[in-house]
Amino acid sequence: MRNHGTFDLAQVRADTPASARLIHFNNAGAALMPNAVSDAIFSHLDLERRIGGYEAETVAQPAINDFYDAFAELLNCDRGEIAYVENATRAWDMAFYALPLRAGDRILTHDSEYASNYLALLQLAKRLDVGIDVVPSDAHGQIDVEALRRAISSESRVIALTHAPTHNGLINPAAEVGRIAREHGLIYVLDACQSAGQLPLDVKKIGCHVLSGTGRKFLRGPRGTGFLYVEQSLLQMLDPPFIDMHAARALPSASFELRSDARRFETWESYVAGRLGLRAAVRYLLSLGVDTVSTRIVSLAASLRDALRAEQRVTVHDRGAAKSGIVTFTLADEQAPATAARLRAAGANVSVTVPDAAPLDPHLRRLQGAVRASVHYYNTTEEIARFVKLVVSG
Numbered sequence: 001m002r003n004h005g006t007f008d009l010a011q012v013r014a015d016t017p018a019s020a021r022l023i024h025f026n027n028a029g030a031a032l033m034p035n036a037v038s039d040a041i042f043s044h045l046d047l048e049r050r051i052g053g054y055e056a057e058t059v060a061q062p063a064i065n066d067f068y069d070a071f072a073e074l075l076n077c078d079r080g081e082i083a084y085v086e087n088a089t090r091a092w093d094m095a096f097y098a099l100p101l102r103a104g105d106r107i108l109t110h111d112s113e114y115a116s117n118y119l120a121l122l123q124l125a126k127r128l129d130v131g132i133d134v135v136p137s138d139a140h141g142q143i144d145v146e147a148l149r150r151a152i153s154s155e156s157r158v159i160a161l162t163h164a165p166t167h168n169g170l171i172n173p174a175a176e177v178g179r180i181a182r183e184h185g186l187i188y189v190l191d192a193c194q195s196a197g198q199l200p201l202d203v204k205k206i207g208c209h210v211l212s213g214t215g216r217k218f219l220r221g222p223r224g225t226g227f228l229y230v231e232q233s234l235l236q237m238l239d240p241p242f243i244d245m246h247a248a249r250a251l252p253s254a255s256f257e258l259r260s261d262a263r264r265f266e267t268w269e270s271y272v273a274g275r276l277g278l279r280a281a282v283r284y285l286l287s288l289g290v291d292t293v294s295t296r297i298v299s300l301a302a303s304l305r306d307a308l309r310a311e312q313r314v315t316v317h318d319r320g321a322a323k324s325g326i327v328t329f330t331l332a333d334e335q336a337p338a339t340a341a342r343l344r345a346a347g348a349n350v351s352v353t354v355p356d357a358a359p360l361d362p363h364l365r366r367l368q369g370a371v372r373a374s375v376h377y378y379n380t381t382e383e384i385a386r387f388v389k390l391v392v393s394g
C-alpha cells in the first residue's frame with residue numbers, strides 16, 4: 001500500500017467502513033480500527049469459541065510472537081525490550097514503580113504531564129520521600145530545555161515527560177530532553193500514549209529508557225491494550241511492582257529469579273485477541289509508513305486549526321513549536337460539553353478535555369475545558385470543511 005510518501009486514501013477509507021458515515025475526529029480518544037484489526041480480534045475470538053482458549057493461543061503463537069517484532073520495528077529496539085500491558089497507564093506504572101528510587105531523590109517533570117502519571121509521582125513522593133521538580137515551559141508552552149538543564153541537581157534521578165499531551169496540540173521536544181538525560185545520567189521515562197501511531201518514534205534517537213503507549217488511540221488498535229518499552233541496560237535495575245509465574249521463577253532456595261527481558265512486566269494471563277489486534281494495527285501502520293502517516297496527520301491538523309481560527313466565535317488553544325494531530329478549541333458562547341454533544345448528534349465525534357487531565361497545566365485550569373478534535377490520516381480535507389461548518393452552526 002506504500003507508494004513514495006503517499007498511500008491509497010480510498011483503500012484506507014474502505015478498510016475503515018465507519019469513515020463513510022462519521023466524521024471521526026476523536027482519534028486521541030480511540031481511533032477507528034481498520035478491518036485488519038477487527039478481523040484479527042474477531043477471528044481469534046471465533047477460534048477460542050470453536051477450539052478452546054488455550055488451544056487457540058497455541059495456533060496463534062506465531063502471530064503472538066510477532067507482536068514483539070512489530071513493536072521492535074516501530075520503535076527501533078530489540079524484541080526483548082517490549083512488553084504487552086493492558087493499557088498505557090499500567091505500562092508506565094510497571095516501569096515507574098520499579099525504579100530504584102530512595103528518599104531525597106528528585107524527579108523532573110513538566111506541567112503537560114498526564115494526570116495519572118502525576119498521581120503516581122505524588123504517591124511515590126509521599127511513600128518514599130522523593131521530590132518533584134516541575135520544569136517551566138518556554139514561550140511555546142513546551143518543556144523549556146534550558147530550564148531543564150538548570151533544574152538538574154545532584155539529587156535528580158529521573159525525567160518523566162509526556163511526549164504529546166492529552167489536552168493540547170503541542171509536542172514536547174523529546175529528543176532534546178533525551179540528550180540532556182543521557183548527559184546527566186538520568187533515567188528518562190517518556191509517555192508516548194498520544195504520539196505512538198501519529199509521530200515517528202525511534203527510541204535510540206529520542207534517548208528514552210522507558211516508553212509507554214496504548215493500543216486504542218493513534219495506533220488504531222483495540223481498547224484494553226497497551227505496550228511498554230524498557231531499554232535493556234535499565235531492565236536489570238528495575239524490580240517490577242508485581243510479579244507472577246510468567247515474570248519470574250521461584251527457586252528452591254526460597255528466592256526467585258526475574259525474567260531477563262521486558263516481559264518481566266507482563267502477566268501470564270492476557271487478552272490474546274486484543275494483543276493480536278494490536279499487532280495487526282502496528283503491521284498495518286508499518287505497511288503505510290509512519291513518516292507518510294505522520295506528515296498527513298500534522299498537515300490535516302494544521303488545516304483544521306486554520307479553518308477554525310478563521311471563525312470569529314472560535315478560539316484555538318494549541319501551543320507548541322511543533323504540533324500534533326490534536327486540535328483544542330472553544331466557542332465564545334457555548335460550553336465545550338455542549339459543543340461536543342451537538343457535534344456528535346450531527347455525526348462528528350470529538351472529546352472534551354478537562355482540567356483534571358493535566359492538573360499541573362495552568363492554561364488548562366484557566367480554560368475549564370475545551371473541545372478536543374483529533375484527526376487521523378484517514379480523515380479528509382472535505383471532512384474538515386464540513387466539521388467547521390457544524391462547529392459554527394449551533
Ligand SMILES: Cc1ncc(COP(=O)(O)O)c(C=O)c1O
Binds near residue numbers: 087089194213214
Ligand atoms: C498522554 C496520555 N498518557 C496516558 C494516557 C492513559 O492511557 P490509558 O487510558 O491507555 O491508560 C492517556 C490517555 O488519554 C494520555 O493521553
